[in-house]
Amino acid sequence: xxxxxxxxxxxxxxxxxxxxxxxxxxxxxxxxxxxxxxxxxxxxxxxxxxxxxxxxxxxxxxxxxxxxxxxxxxxxxxxxxxxxxxxxxxxxxxxxxxxxxxxxxxxxxxxxxx
Amino acid sequence: xxxxxxxxxxxxxxxxxxxxxxxxxxxxxxxxxxxxxxxxxxxxxxxxxxxxxxxxxxxxxxxxxxxxxxxxxxxxxxxxxxxxxxxxxxxxxxxxxxxxxxxxxxxxxxxxxxxxx
Numbered sequence: 001x002x003x004x005x006x007x008x009x010x011x012x013x014x015x016x017x018x019x020x021x022x023x024x025x026x027x028x029x030x031x032x033x034x035x036x037x038x039x040x041x042x043x044x045x046x047x048x049x050x051x052x053x054x055x056x057x058x059x060x061x062x063x064x065x066x067x068x069x070x071x072x073x074x075x076x077x078x079x080x081x082x083x084x085x086x087x088x089x090x091x092x093x094x095x096x097x098x099x100x101x102x103x104x105x106x107x108x109x110x111x112x113x114x
Numbered sequence: 115x116x117x118x119x120x121x122x123x124x125x126x127x128x129x130x131x132x133x134x135x136x137x138x139x140x141x142x143x144x145x146x147x148x149x150x151x152x153x154x155x156x157x158x159x160x161x162x163x164x165x166x167x168x169x170x171x172x173x174x175x176x177x178x179x180x181x182x183x184x185x186x187x188x189x190x191x192x193x194x195x196x197x198x199x200x201x202x203x204x205x206x207x208x209x210x211x212x213x214x215x216x217x218x219x220x221x222x223x224x225x226x227x228x229x230x231x
Contacts (some may be wrong), residue, residue, distance in 0.1 A: 041220035043206050044157070046115070088158065091220070092123055101147070102220050106156040 002027040004105035006090055012111045013080055021075040021108045023050075023090030030069040030092040035075050038087045038107065048075075080112045116141055116209050118223035126229045127197055134193045135226045137207030142187035144211025148180070151204045151225075160205075163190040197230045204228070 003026040013019050023033070032051045036044035048064045050073065057064045063076040071095045077084050087107040093100035117140040127133050137146065161169040161182055169182035184190040194201050207223040211222040 026149055034218075034220065036222075041204065041225070041227060043118075043204075043208075046221055049219055074130040093218075101159055101162070103159075104157045 006105035140142040143209040
């Protein structure tokens with residue numbers, strides 16, 4: 001079955017730098033991949049969805065890449081701010097059908113130091 | 115996008131009792147899901163709530179413990195029955211297929227933080 005790997009160690013960076021988070025998957029390439037932000041005790045907030053035929057997607061200071069050869073997605077936050085500190089989750093569908101369930105990585109905690 | 119509300123936002127319950135969590139969406143959605151997130155863990159899917167029929171449960175979750183209702187396209191409930199301290203968790207309602215936005219995008223409610231003593 002599909003497995004998702006995100007770096008379980010916290011990522012600490014200085015304000016203003018670019019944060020890069022990694023999501024690797026082990027099995028078939030999904031039709032799309034989603035990134036979420038989660039603050040402590042709160043539900044995940046949808047950030048970006050990237051499809052398998054898209055190499056890159058941007059939204060304000062966020063950029064996501066999707067490399068189906070490497071089976072990897074990278075999530076970048078440019079000009080990072082302390083308010084960006086949160087856990088970031090990668091998610092992808094368990095199969096290729098339209099109703100397939102999303103499975104989630106364990107998330108990477110980002111801490112942006114002022 | 116879809117705006118999702120959950121009630122209650124948190125509760126502290128005694129062992130052996132049951133709690134029903136409500137999920138309300140501001141628009142009709144195709145799919146509704148219930149997830150659990152235990153402390154320090156990622157999200158685990160409990161079940162898919164099907165409108166007008168029985169929910170579809172994931173391995174390790176059963177209807178007697180987590181009965182689910184979905185009477186229409188905007189509302190669902192999850193009951194945590196005969197609770198034990200191991201049920202302490204955040205319970206999250208999630209939807210896909212909102213009338214606006216991509217049908218693949220999945221949105222989450224704010225969660226219900228449950229503590230069982």
